[in-house]
Amino acid sequence: MTISGMTGFARAEGEYAGQRWIWELKSVNGRGLDLKLRTPPGYDAVEPAVRAAANAKFKRGSLQASLSLAREASAVTALRIDLELAERLIAAGEQFKDRVAKPRWDGILAARGVVQSEDNAELSDEERAAFERKLVDSFNTALELLAQARQAEGRALAGIFSDAAARLDGLIGAARATAAAAPAAALERIRQRLESLAPDFKLDPQRLAQEAAIAATRADVQEELERLSAHAAELRSLITKPEPAGRRLDFLSQELTREANTLCSKSSDLELTRIGLDLKTVVDQIKEQAANVE
Numbered sequence: 254m255t256i257s258g259m260t261g262f263a264r265a266e267g268e269y270a271g272q273r274w275i276w277e278l279k280s281v282n283g284r285g286l287d288l289k290l291r292t293p294p295g296y297d298a299v300e301p302a303v304r305a306a307a308n309a310k311f312k313r314g315s316l317q318a319s320l321s322l323a324r325e326a327s328a329v330t331a332l333r334i335d336l337e338l339a340e341r342l343i344a345a346g347e348q349f350k351d352r353v354a355k356p357r358w359d360g361i362l363a364a365r366g367v368v369q370s371e372d373n374a375e376l377s378d379e380e381r382a383a384f385e386r387k388l389v390d391s392f393n394t395a396l397e398l399l400a401q402a403r404q405a406e407g408r409a410l411a412g413i414f415s416d417a418a419a420r421l422d423g424l425i426g427a428a429r430a431t432a433a434a435a436p437a438a439a440l441e442r443i444r445q446r447l448e449s450l451a452p453d454f455k456l457d458p459q460r461l462a463q464e465a466a467i468a469a470t471r472a473d474v475q476e477e478l479e480r481l482s483a484h485a486a487e488l489r490s491l492i493t494k495p496e497p498a499g500r501r502l503d504f505l506s507q508e509l510t511r512e513a514n515t516l517c518s519k520s521s522d523l524e525l526t527r528i529g530l531d532l533k534t535v536v537d538q539i540k541e542q543a544a545n546v547e
Contacts, residue, residue: 256414256491256498257547258406259283259314263398267391269384274322276388276395280403282545283315291319302389310396312497313547314403318395320388339367403547411492413542414502420535421485421509424528425478428516431525432474474525477516481532484509488539502543509536 263278288307290300299320307316339361346356362368484505491498491505513536517529 255404255411255493255495256407257400257403257495258410258545259403259499259547260406260545261399261402263395263402265391265395265398267387269387270380271324272322272384273324274320274388274391276392277319277321278395278399279317280311280314280399283313286311286313286316288316288318291317293320293322296320296385296388299385299388299392302385303392306389306393306396310400311403311547313499316399318392320392333368334362335367338364342367406545407547410542410545414488414492414539417535417539417542418485418488421481421488421532424532424535425481425485428474428478428525428528428532431522431528432478474516474519477512477519481509481512481516484512497547499543499546502539502546506536506540506543509539 259280259282261278261280263276265276267274286308288304290303292299303318307318342361342364343356346353487505488502491501510533513529513532516532517526520526520529
């Protein structure tokens with residue numbers, strides 16, 4: 254198993270009692286779970302079950318779900334013309350026959366109430382309840398397809414995070430090697446600085462060693478490197494778990510940023526500073542991609 258993303262699209266169709274429907278689901282990034290549901294008038298009864306299903310399936314993401322319906326051709330509502338009403342409309346217009354053109358059938362049929370529907374496909378309460386259950390089942394199918402799309406994105410993200418963890422390990426190793434040489438480098442910098450300021454001044458080796466030790470202590474980054482290494486291991490662990498890891502990745506990227514910043518601020522070596530900046534670049538990429546994880 255691996256982490257899941259938050260972007261995807263799914264579509265599910267169904268048919269029952271002469272009605273056909275299509276569920277379309279779209280998911281994008283979101284800090285929490287937000288479902289925007291659009292259904293035709295008269296179908297509010299399915300909303301509680303649909304929202305409960307979405308909440309059970311996902312923890313984060315902005316979801317848009319729309320339901321569209323259409324009758325089968327064999328179940329189209331029959332039409333009836335109210336001839337009595339049409340005759341009354343024609344008779345009422347007789348008084349205007351010398352002043353306006355005679356009425357046409359298309360105009361009479363367009364008058365309100367002339368064409369009426371005979372809905373022979375009205376569902377009983379039991380059929381209506383069964384129809385709504387079918388709609389919810391179809392929505393669950395769309396949710397599963399959407400989850401598969403989000404998991405596919407998660408696999409791609411896991412590859413990105415795995416590469417980032419490998420880069421962190423390489424940079425941490427390089428920082429360890431550079432930091433190990435820091436005491437000797439600090440001693441040499443102090444020696445060169447004192448010789449440039451006072452060429453004739455005789456240096457006390459013991460005092461010089463003390464100053465170098467103080468400078469090395471101030472620049473010690475071993476604790477930061479240990480924490481960075483632990484965070485890289487945690488990153489590898491998170492991307493292999495099926496549970497939603499987006500929030501933990503957010504927090505982890507913050508901790509990585511803090512340690513990389515501290516390393517740069519402590520560094521008195523140009524090479525170590527460069528490594529710290531490279532670390533911050535990788536961490537920024539992790540933070541950016543974490544926003545896509547459920």
